[in-house]
Amino acid sequence: MSIGKRSRVREVVREVFRRKAFRFGWCSTCRSYVLRVSTCPVCGNSVKFIDATLPRDVRLAHEYDIEVTREAIARSCGVSSEYLDRVLPRSGTVLLNKVQYVDAADEVIVSGYIIGTRFFDLLRQEWVFRPQYEFASLIIREKIGYYGIVRGSRLSVGEVIERSDVLEGDLPSDVGYYVPLETRDGKFQGVGRVVGKDRLKVVKTWSSVEPLELEGTCTVDRIIEVNATVLEALERDSLKFIESCLRKYSTYVPLVTFSGGKDSTVVLHLSSQVGVREAIFNDTGLEFPETYRNVDDVASKLDVVVHIASAGDTFWNLLKKFGPPARDYRWCTRACKLVPMARKVRELYGSRPIMSIVGQRMYESVQRALAGRVSTGNPIIPKNILISPIYYWTALEVQLYAKLRKLPLNELYLKGFERVGCWLCPTSRLAEFKIVETSYPNLWSKWRGYLLKYARVKKLPREWVEYGLWRWRFKYPGDVANLVKKLGYRPSDLLEKTAITRCIITENIRIGEVHSLGIVMVNCCEMNLGELCKYLSKIPGTTTCKQLSDTVIVLENRLGKATVFSTGRVSVQCSSLESCFKLLTEIAKCIAKLKCCSECGLCTGFGEDSTRGCPVISAYVASVERQVREKTAHVRSTH
Incomplete structure (x- = not known):
């Protein structure tokens, strides 16, 4: 995707989140969070809006979350346990709001106040806390942790403050920690990040606020009581949506996709209320023990049939050939999820169309926000659609509703996991891998x-x-x-x-009207040219494809001519460099099929074009194309 297109997509998503942003606040009279309305349903008083970072997919913090956050505040802010109990008590309800960051990061909300943000520092491999607003003011005014009173009358983001600029305070020596700051006249406050010995860089500023004074804590039961009408309205809307889809797609088999996580648990419960009694659980072979237990508990509680789509040892078998999966190389998703699911669905329902009822929510990610409440499903199941009954719910509402309806929840959440999935998933954060390593x-x-x-x-x-x-x-x-x-x-x-293949440019010249480009694909030696010739002959626009010997194939195509050697060397001659790229890409697809295919079934459903169905072949081709374009960029600019 081009930079311009990515920018437009981001703007669309920002607008979606702005228009449909979740709003919540704090009622000081009832000492409870109030969801989606501006007046408290119990006492009728106006609530204080909490301006958390969009999209505000807030969730309950569990005991583990609170403990690691307390440790982070004590370590990186220098606050003792005596004062921690005033700011982040172990009793009561704490909310977390995920914010964008390279790893795990959450705003921490206590009794209606955003006291700061916790980050999992990749270099330190530990949680770090950045205090803000009322909590930062409390640290400064009562001198209960690291702080600094600076010489200037204003603070500016990006400003570097030396130790000599600090009139009073206690600064940490550790780079990466955050320090509350205040001007000497007390009019402005902010927070600075330690960037060197006795040096701070201001990262956030604001007009001074009063120190934090909590108005008491609340319980989850109290939040449910105050927001019962909101939760029941969400329930009615979701049930009505499922029923309307059952009528609209009456020829489809309704099937809940159940992962053992909180979202799909709630969706399975809702679906069972309108007569959907079947679900499918995808056992990737990499699930946590708690997930297996939760699947059994939920099936028993709701009296539903949960079919198992098992991948067996597929991951470990393919790992030998494909190497470790990555966020931009997710062969495991197709091999361990989509293919086993498709096979099980065909076994159960043949070629009948499937309506997958899933627990996707718009606040989870950009992709899910753009997908909508009804979208296309598993690409290798014909006539498959996804419907998302809880698309407009937040994580907090899912958690509260599950407790209201006494649904079993996966114990992994209590251990600090934000989401439930494979225990080695490359999309997991380093913070979660630390939990796996310990537990x-x-x-x-x-x-x-x-x-x-x-x-x-x-x-x-x-x-x-x-x-x-x-x-x-x-x-x-x-x-x-x-x-x-x-x-x-x-x-x-x-x-x-770690490149899937490496390319060496051997030739890049233009003679008259013909551009000649040659590359060597490393690790492609001794290819079976007989098999490769069959693939090459199917390239669109090919008029001739002949194997001249055990080591050479010549190909003629409307884009140009090519010579392919068994050693991995390819030479193409076309009228333009761009045509050379296109022909090379098509040849790379064929070589990738020959080199990478392990007959695992990943390309099922895509016919001849296995480059669409196989993430490994797609990645191989993308790697070749990227390297060739990058390594010829200078030459292209001169022609």
Whole structure:
């Protein structure tokens, strides 16, 4: 996707979230959070709106979350346990609001106040807390932690403050910690990040506010009591939506997709209320023990049939060929989820169309916000649609509703997991992997052992494993690339060592009207040209494809001519460099089919075009295309 298109998509999503943003507030009279309305349903008083970061998919913090947050405040803010009980008590209800960050990060909300944001620092591999507003003011005024009174009369974001600019205070020596700041006249406050010895960089400012004074805590039961009408309205809307879909898609088989997580548990409960009694659970072979227990508990509680679509040992078998999955190389999703699901559905229902009832919510991600309440489903199940009854719900409302209806919830949430899924999923955050490492040492040691062995073979540093850098195969996000540099490595060097294939440009010249481009695809030696010729002959626009010997194939296409060698060397001659790229891409697809296909069934449902169905082949082709374009960029600009 181009930069311009990505920008337009982001703007569309921002507008969607602005228009449909979840609103909630705090009623000081009832000491409870109030959802979706501006006046308290119990006392009728106006509520204080909580301006949390969009999209405000707030959720309940559990005991583990509260404990690690208290530890982060004590460690990075210098606040003692005596004062922690005033700010973040172990009793009462705390909310977390996920914010955008390279790893785990949440705004922490206590009794209607956003007291700050917790971040999982990738370099430190620990939680760090950034206080703000009333809590920062409390730290400054009562001197209960790290703080600084600065010489100037104003604070500006980006300003660097030296130790000599601090009139009074207690500054930490650890780089990366956050320090509340106040001007000497007390009119402005802010927070600075330690960027060096006795140096702070201001990251946020505001006009001074009064110190935090909690108005008492609330319980989950109290929140449910105050918001019962809202929860019941959400329930009615979702039930009505399911019933309307059952009528509209009456020829489809209704089937709840059940993961063992909170969202799909609520959806299964709602669906069972309108007569849908069947669900399907995708056992990837990488589920947590708690998930298996939850599936059994929910099925028993709701008296529904849960079919199991098992991937068996597929992941570990394909791992030997494909290498570790990554966020931009998710072969595991198709191999361990989509294919087993499609096979089980065909076994149960043949070719009948399926209406999958899922627990997707718009506030979860950009992709789900754009998908809508009704969308296309599993691409390898014909006539499959997805409907999302709780599309407009927040995580908090799902949690409250589950407790209201006494539904069994997965114990993983109590251990600090935000979501339920495979225990080694590359989309997981490093913070969650630390929980896996601590709570499930046998599982983690198996995966870590594999990664270390893979790293040795690829000559990758140990940090590639320890800092979760294996979760990207083609490009590191900006913050991760910066982390790699801080660790003393070049991001491009690490990515090249894990590349699915490497390309060397051997020829890039133009003679008259003909452009000639030659490459060598490393690790493609001794290809079976007989099989490759069959694939090449099916390239659109091909007029001739002949195997001249055991080592050479010549091909003529409307784009140009090509010579392919068994060693992985390819030479193309076309009227333009762009045509060379297109023909090379088509040839790379054929080589990828020959080299990568393990007959795993991932491409099922896509006919001849397995590059669409197979994430490995798609990644191989994308890797070739990207490398060729990058390595010829300078030459292209001169012609």
